[in-house]
Amino acid sequence: MTSSGSLLRAERVTLGYGRTPVVHDVTLDITGGGVGLIGESGSGKTTLARAFLGLLTPMSGNILYGDQNLKKVDMRRFRGDVQPVFQAEALDPRMRVGRSVAEALPRDARHRVPELLEQVGLDPALASRRPHQLSGGQRQRVVIARALAVNPKLLILDEPTSALDVTVQARILDLIAGLAAERLLITHNLAVVGKLCRTSHVLFAGRVVESGPTADLLARPAHPYTLALRDAVPKLGGEPPVARGRAEVRPAETGCPFRPRCPMAVTECDRAPALRDLGGHQEGQDGRRVACHRAEDVLREPSARR
Amino acid sequence: MIEVRDLRVSYGGRVVAKVPELDVAPGECVAIVGESGSGKSTTLLALLGLTEGAEVGGRIRVAGVDVTSASPAELRAIRGARVALVMQSPQAALSPTLRLGTLMRRALRLHGVGDAERVMAEAVEAVLLDPAILRRYPHEVSGGQAQRFAIALAIALGAEAILADEPTSALDVTVQAEVVAVLRTLCAERGLALLLVSHDLALVSTIAHRVLVMRAGEVVESGPAGRVLSEPSHPYTRELLEALP
Numbered sequence: 001m002t003s004s005g006s007l008l009r010a011e012r013v014t015l016g017y018g019r020t021p022v023v024h025d026v027t028l029d030i031t032g033g034g035v036g037l038i039g040e041s042g043s044g045k046t047t048l049a050r051a052f053l054g055l056l057t058p059m060s061g062n063i064l065y066g067d068q069n070l071k072k073v074d075m076r077r078f079r080g081d082v083q084p085v086f087q088a089e090a091l092d093p094r095m096r097v098g099r100s101v102a103e104a105l106p107r108d109a110r111h112r113v114p115e116l117l118e119q120v121g122l123d124p125a126l127a128s129r130r131p132h133q134l135s136g137g138q139r140q141r142v143v144i145a146r147a148l149a150v151n152p153k154l155l156i157l158d159e160p161t162s163a164l165d166v167t168v169q170a171r172i173l174d175l176i177a178g179l180a181a182e183r184l185l186i187t188h189n190l191a192v193v194g195k196l197c198r199t200s201h202v203l204f205a206g207r208v209v210e211s212g213p214t215a216d217l218l219a220r221p222a223h224p225y226t227l228a229l230r231d232a233v234p235k236l237g238g239e240p241p242v243a244r245g246r247a248e249v250r251p252a253e254t255g256c257p258f259r260p261r262c263p264m265a266v267t268e269c270d271r272a273p274a275l276r277d278l279g280g281h282q283e284g285q286d287g288r289r290v291a292c293h294r295a296e297d298v299l300r301e302p303s304a305r306r
Numbered sequence: 307m308i309e310v311r312d313l314r315v316s317y318g319g320r321v322v323a324k325v326p327e328l329d330v331a332p333g334e335c336v337a338i339v340g341e342s343g344s345g346k347s348t349t350l351l352a353l354l355g356l357t358e359g360a361e362v363g364g365r366i367r368v369a370g371v372d373v374t375s376a377s378p379a380e381l382r383a384i385r386g387a388r389v390a391l392v393m394q395s396p397q398a399a400l401s402p403t404l405r406l407g408t409l410m411r412r413a414l415r416l417h418g419v420g421d422a423e424r425v426m427a428e429a430v431e432a433v434l435l436d437p438a439i440l441r442r443y444p445h446e447v448s449g450g451q452a453q454r455f456a457i458a459l460a461i462a463l464g465a466e467a468i469l470a471d472e473p474t475s476a477l478d479v480t481v482q483a484e485v486v487a488v489l490r491t492l493c494a495e496r497g498l499a500l501l502l503v504s505h506d507l508a509l510v511s512t513i514a515h516r517v518l519v520m521r522a523g524e525v526v527e528s529g530p531a532g533r534v535l536s537e538p539s540h541p542y543t544r545e546l547l548e549a550l551p
Contacts, residue, residue, distance in 0.1 A: 040478040040480060040481070041448075041449075041478055135342070136342065165341040165342055165505050166341075166505055166506065166507065166546060166549040166550060166551075167341060167545060167546060167549040168341070169549065169551065170548070170549035170550075170551065173551065188478050188479060189479065189551070190479070191550075191551035192551050194551070195551055228480055229479060229480060231483075232478075232479040232480040232482065232483035233479050233508075234482075234483075234486075234506065234508040234509040234511070234512045235508055235511075235512070236507060236508045236511050236535060236547070236550060237511050237532070237535060237536060238508075238511070238512060239512065240483075240486060240487065240490060240512040240513065241479070241482065241483035241486060241487075241509075241512060242483060243480070243483040243484040243486075243487050246434075246484070248448055248450060248451055248481075
């Protein structure tokens with residue numbers, strides 16, 4: 001734990017590939033109860049996850065693990081504590097899945113393979129199969145079993161269910177919810193975050209634009225982008241999903257990056273908004289932070305309330 | 307527009323899809339829902355005679371053509387031009403070396419559509435794309451843009467029906483909302499018949515007039531979308547609904 005009570009912490013982190021930054025000056029804590037990172041493709045979610053896993057060194061800023069800079073942490077120990085769960089395509093197609101799981105275990109603990117497969121709801125007899133002989137849901141369970149092999153404290157899950165059918169997705173989400181390990185969940189599906197994460201952060205164009213308790217964030221979005229994401233999710237028997245603004249429009253280079261897509265943009269938005277505490281401090285607003293000049297107006301929008 | 311009776315698709319004697327009845331009228335959206343392996347996509351492909359190597363029985367009439375007995379030339383004449391297929395990953399189907407405009411122009415010429423520039427401009431506008439997209443290559447556009455381009459291509463060719471197989475499941479929710487809005491408008495305003503294959507019941511409930519629920523190759527329930535999704539009579543439909551996050 002860091003002194004702020006988080007398992008991992010990004011402190012003013014800027015990340016990029018080559019000289020091009022794609023995540024800008026992000027400060028974010030992974031605390032208990034599940035943390036969600038929400039955003040569209042290209043918002044920087046996976047890049048941030050890679051940095052949290054020590055797979056990408058920040059251009060500036062620090063990733064802290066237990067009050068220690070991740071650069072100085074013993075990676076062998078870290079890998080035992082923090083494990084990734086990517087989409088099931090990450091399994092070696094030539095390797096039997098039992099061996100895939102065994103590989104993650106210390107040599108003297110390889111007898112635990114059946115136990116791990118059972119823990120994720122798989123028949124241990126499937127250990128002799130290769131990935132292509134399993135269904136998508138079964139493969140995803142193998143990926144989770146592999147991650148659990150080292151008894152990690154934290155799982156970093158990147159779109160763990162987005163390639164799965166709804167019924168299979170529901171079972172995998174129940175499995176994840178029942179695990180003892182803490183979790184950072186990366187997804188573009190707000191409904192999934194609502195189930196698994198106490199806190200969520202919304203990323204747009206590599207910046208955190210809104211943070212707070214997930215339930216409150218989804219009930220009353222204060223950033224027009226969060227509102228757009230929420231209203232784009234189809235609801236059973238509900239109105240057709242709302243397309244607010246054109247998703248293909250490029251983010252602005254200066255000022256508020258969301259401005260070109262924002263239906264509420266005003267002249268003030270030429271100036272980049274800082275991430276600030278949401279005013280009012282009404283009940284349920286604790287810990288809400290937003291980067292929008294018009295957040296209070298967004299909250300007053302009748303369509304923003306649910 | 308689409309009329310199916312007693313459809314039965316099998317591979318080597320094993321039945322993979324059985325659909326007793328499926329009709330899609332102009333301006334109507336019918337959805338087939340179910341999990342992977344339920345036979346939804348097979349049904350869709352059978353409508354265009356694209357189930358190679360399969361034994362197909364029953365009666366399939368699409369755009370006035372009897373698909374089961376049609377000649378290859380008759381099938382080619384309806385595919386693309388009168389009935390368009392929109393897949394999950396349109397980028398994979400677009401030639402990577404052709405600009406989108408060149409690609410659309412070629413398709414129009416192949417199907418004998420005249421006044422190409424005007425037709426292209428109108429089609430691109432109907433799906434809310436910037437006309438500048440026609441100068442780009444497939445890798446230079448996003449998934450949502452590519453999907454809307456695939457729909458624009460169908461409109462340009464004068465398609466009366468679109469068969470869409472999970473057209474939005476690879477897209478972000480915001481982009482999905484845009485593609486769905488385009489499809490709804492085309493049904494309502496242009497009288498397009500839409501057959502949508504999806505595993506997302508919430509999405510289906512916002513666009514489809516009627517729903518067929520398939521499981522392991524069989525239709526287990528069908529009817530008006532409102533009724534099937536609010537008062538499901540089959541346990542499998544209920545299971546699908548309960549699984550929604």
